[in-house]
Amino acid sequence: MIDPASLPALHASHGGIWLREGGRTQGLAKGQAIGRAAETPVLLLNAPLTGQRLGYPDLNGLDLLELWAFLHPARFLVPTPKGLAQALGLPVPCAEADIPALLQNATQALLDRLESPDWREREGAWTSAQTLHRLRWPWSPLVAPRIAKPREAERWLFSKLPEWEEAQPRPAPRTVMLDEAQVLDRLDTLTGAGAEARPGQRAYATAAIGPFRPRAHRDQPNMLLAEAGTGIGKTLGYLAPASLWAAQAQGTVWVSTYTKALQRQLDRESLRLFPDAAVAARRVVVRKGRENYLCLLNLEDALQGGFSGRAAILAQLVARWAAFSKDGDMVGGDLPGWLPTLFRRNGSTALTDRRGECIYAGCPHYRKCFIERSARASADADIVIANHALVMINAARGRETGQRPQRIIFDEGHHLFDAADSTFSVALSGQEAIELRRWIMGPEGGSRGRRRGLSARLSDLASYDVEGGEAIRSAADAALALPADEWLKRVVADEPFGPLEALFTAVRGTVFARAADTGEADAGYGLETELAAPDGPLVEAAQEAALALDALLRPLTHLSRRLEAVIEDAPDWLDGAARARIEGAVASLGWRRDLISAWLALLARIGGPADPDYVDWMTVDRVEGREYDIGIHRHWLDPSRPLAETVLKPAQGVIVTSATLKGGGDWSDAESRSGAVHLPHGAGRFEAGSPFDYAARAQVLIVTDIKRGDLAALSGAYGRLIEAAGGGTLGLFTAIRRLRAVHARIADRLARAGLPLYTQHVDPIDTGTLVDIFRDDPRASLLGTDALRDGVDVPGHSLRLVVMEGVPWSKPTVLHAARRLANGGNAYDDRLIRARLAQAFGRLIRRAEDKGCFVILSAAMPSRLLSAFPPGTPIRRVTLDEAIIAVSVASRRETLGETASLGHQGHESGHSHLERE
CATH class of the missing domain: 3.30.420 (Nucleotidyltransferase; domain 5)
Incomplete structure (x- = not known):
């Protein structure tokens, strides 16, 4: 050896x-x-x-x-x-x-x-x-x-994995009334014997009882908006009534998050509810979208020769993991986040169901499927930990109609508006359209892989039902109008094939023509323009594309009806597996019909009257000058409206909670962005400030002598501040280009000082792993963008300095401009910026013993935005040299364990003095 x-x-x-x-x-x-x-x-x-x-x-x-x-x-x-x-x-x-x-x-x-x-x-x-x-x-x-x-x-693996079992549907939850004393007893059990009593947490748990009472009005859930400052202990605060209600009512509570980090944290907290890990696995279930889980059929294809080279090695290591995985979650689960990055782009995404190709009961591994097992486990769970998007999709068009969320807790509720904005939007793009073609047609030409078209997936239907078989063939014929392989090359060369490619050619021409007036066409970044005053060729192309999509929608609609008729007729060949497969096909057809209908509504807008409820625009997506997609987009002007109609009104009880729910503003903003404003009787409110002593444990330093656009000065500031703190720095950027430029200038310098630097969008490491590395090394620093501003929990000495490159102004997009105009102009911008600042500051002090500095490298920081920071937080406008001294002193005091205040004598304390400037 x-x-x-x-x-x-x-x-x-x-x-x-x-x-x-x-x-x-x-x-x-x-x-x-x-x-x-x-x-x-x-x-x-x-x-x-x-x-x-x-x-x-x-x-x-x-x-x-x-x-x-x-x-x-x-x-x-x-x-x-x-x-x-x-x-x-x-x-x-x-x-x-x-x-x-x-x-x-x-x-x-x-x-x-x-x-x-x-x-x-x-x-x-x-x-x-x-x-x-x-x-x-x-x-x-x-x-x-x-x-x-x-x-x-x-x-091994396919023979080793357990099979899930069908169970009878769970009865509707019982009607119960929670007793306040019992809820507080449950809270005491969760926090543990001898834990310090926290009045704010107990008040929160008491307020959270309301959404678990029977609702009194139709289309009106018992809804609570709850802002609980960092350190209140809101997680256990809402789990106390939630777990008690689930036990007494024999029902399920959905706890929804925006970030995977909080999902992992909630999963760990479940051991407080159920100390026995086996019991916890049954009573608390993590649910995610299908694209997060390993697809066993895709894995089998990869193991049997579908992958080659390094990708084949990755498949073997993933197979080793699948045999020991808790739930088959490849994104944020127990698969090491660093494993796919070791193989660069070789195959990890092909091991999940990202194209909606699942054949359900037609799959030989259906009874062992991680996705199906998770869905069934959640039906009998007390707590289902999910994300905002899945909760909304499940409410809007989920297959599991009996499991649509009725009691929901939206943690990280300040992101509810953004999640709804994404969920209820529509994009007619080249990439979306070609995926639809592939789903209908299956492999074409010399393409390989496990992808199967409608004809292959529904071959038994075609042989049994003449009308169904004809509908499948008609859909395949109509799908030829959709973009095919190499579509983008033809569009760029102005040689489109078919009505959809012609539409994207017209869109591209319009976008570039309008971008030429602004000087953005040669910048290399993505381009967009409002869908207003379209020219003749664009209107004609939209009309032809609409005819082609309508010709596709008709056979798909007819096919859905035939599938439903087959289920009703129940022929001899329709055993349990075939029924499940047909039902799965009905569901898949349903949401694709909805997608095409939304595309048709969007195309009808071109050349017609604008719909005031929506914002429509056109894009050419580029990375460093390379085009990769072209599309037309539609978003709700106020996405909290479909959120209220689809998710909130059908629910029995809803809690929307966050440490920064109001974003430094008032309750009106929280009500409008959560959808509560669209409910007949609104929502209740609860507020508890953070118990942390921010006046003694933190300070905000606004550096006034860094000139905007001076990359050398910006880089120097980051380098000197990180050195002064001795690492432990989270650097936040609003632009990837500046992030990379600063990293390139300071990484070697910091390394020579023994201070490791890790950078999102530079280092070939996934974001979750970067945070794990940062948390593990007190001398390391981490640079990143928005993903690190929200939901990162790094308590203790590992994070003692947060540096923002400047004020997080909103990007001047078409969508933002429309919402800004409809919601008060500058006041709307200020609400968004305060919320971002509050979230960024929230990364700094995570525990009562934490200390640190929050530095903004911008003299343009308006005083009116300083209400984003907790009351009493010392705030000073200083030069870079003064900031470095303050950071150095603060870091040295923390290292020595001193408890003195971080501020210097004579500083401008609190908000009041700055507001008088």
Whole structure:
């Protein structure tokens, strides 16, 4: 066997490059390191990241993260040298030059586990190792010889996964009245014996009882808007009445979030409700959209030759994970977020059902399907943890009509408006249209894959029902009018084929013609223009496209009716599996008919009167000058209207809650953006301020001497502030271009100071993993955009400084301009900006013992927006040098454990003085 100590180990960072070989570690130049890695496979940790550091993105080698994924497929690991060392019980390296030695020691420790009788994930490993050896996985020569061949054939994956069972529908929940004393007793149980009593949390739990009472009016849920400042403990505050109601009424409460981070947190909190993990798994279920889960049929196709090269290796490692996964969730579940990024773009998305191609009971793995198992488990659960989009879609057009949410808690409620905006919008684009064609037609020409068209999926119907078969053929003929492969090349060349491609050609011409007047056409970014005053060619193209879509809608509608008739007739061949497949096809046809109908309504607008309820515009989507889509878009001017009609009014009780629900404004904004304003009797209100001492634990510094647009000054400010804080910095940007520019200027400088820097949209690491790395290393800093401004929970010393590049002004899009005009102009903008500032500031103080500084690098910060920050928070306008001194002092005090106030004597405290400026 190969001795791991004899393998060269390579580590590269912004601070330098080190290679350990023959018992000696030496520093290398980039060219030397690339040459050495190309000669012989070297031990690496995160090959894509190492390759980026070397400027050699195609770097391959013996990546220890791949070895970890093979040995411990569903175990959490922070993918850093420190994280690896701690997971294996090895000493954490003191310096980067010590990391190559750690890689060698970690390799030995991991390989030793292959022969250990305590290796819990042994099942299926021998079979997988043999396949990986044939695929020439670099680790195979070291792994395969160490795994003993089992005496009996391994029972693995498809034979190992449990089957779900059909259950009779759950009765409607009983009508119960929660007792306040019982709710508070439940809260005491959840918080634990000896926990400090929090009056705000107890008041919150009491207020949250209302939505669980029987409603008194039709089209009017018992609705509560609840703003609970950070530290109140709102999660346990609403889980107390929710869990008690679920137990007494034998019903289900849906807890909806906007971010996956909060979903994971809620899943962990479920152990407070049900300390037995097995019971918790039954009573608390996480639900996500279908595109989040592993599709077993897609995986089987990949394992049987559908994937090749590196993608085939990824499929094998995903199969190892699937055998041990809790729920098959590939996005935010127990699949390591870093695993797909190791294989760059090779295949992870093809393992999920992203195109709506599920054949339901026609699938050989239907009884073991992760998606179906989750859906059925949620029917009998006490608590279903979902996201805003899924709750809305389930209410609007869900297959599980008996499971439509009746008691809903929208946590992160400040995002409800945005989620509704996305859910109830319409986009007629080239990419959407070609996906519809592929769903109807299946593979065309030389295309490969598991994709099947309507004819293949409904072959038994076609042979049984003449009308149904004719409808399928008519739909396939009509789908020829939709864009085909290479559509974008033809559109750009002004050589469209078919009415839809002609429409996109006309849209593109109009967008570019209007962009020429603004000078934006040559900037390389996406372009958009309002759908107003269309010219003759665009109107004609829209009319022809509408005729083609109408010709497609008719056979699809007829096919739906025939499928429903077959279910009603129940012929001999319609057994349980066939019925489920037909019902699934009816549901799929239903939402595609709705989509085409929405497209037709959008096209009718072109050349006709505008609908005041909607905002319509046209786009050419580009990345760095490269076009990738063209489309027409329609959004509700006020998406809280369909939210109220579709989700709120049918519900019995609703709680909308957040630490920043009012966004630094008043209740009118919360009511309008939550949909409460459209209910006959409105909603109740609850407010509890944060118990944290912001005056002593935080300060806001507005830097006044950074000139807008000066990238060198902006980069220098970020670098100096991070150095002053000693890391622990979250940097927030409103533009990816500036984010990348700042990263490029300061990464090496910070590395030389021993301060790691990780950057969203630069490092080949998913956002969730970036946050895990940041949380794990108090000297690390993280730069990112909006995704890091909302929902990131990094308590303690790891986050002690938040820096914003400037005021988070709204982008001047067509949609924003329309809403701004309809909602008070500058006042509307101010409400949005205050909400963003409040969310960003909320990242800083997560626990009572946290301290930190919030820095805005903009002299243009208006005083009227400062109400976004908690009352009493010290706020000062300072120069960069003064800000650096303040950050340095604050960080030093936190490190030393001092409890003195962060502010200097003589600072401008609170909001009142600034409001008088």
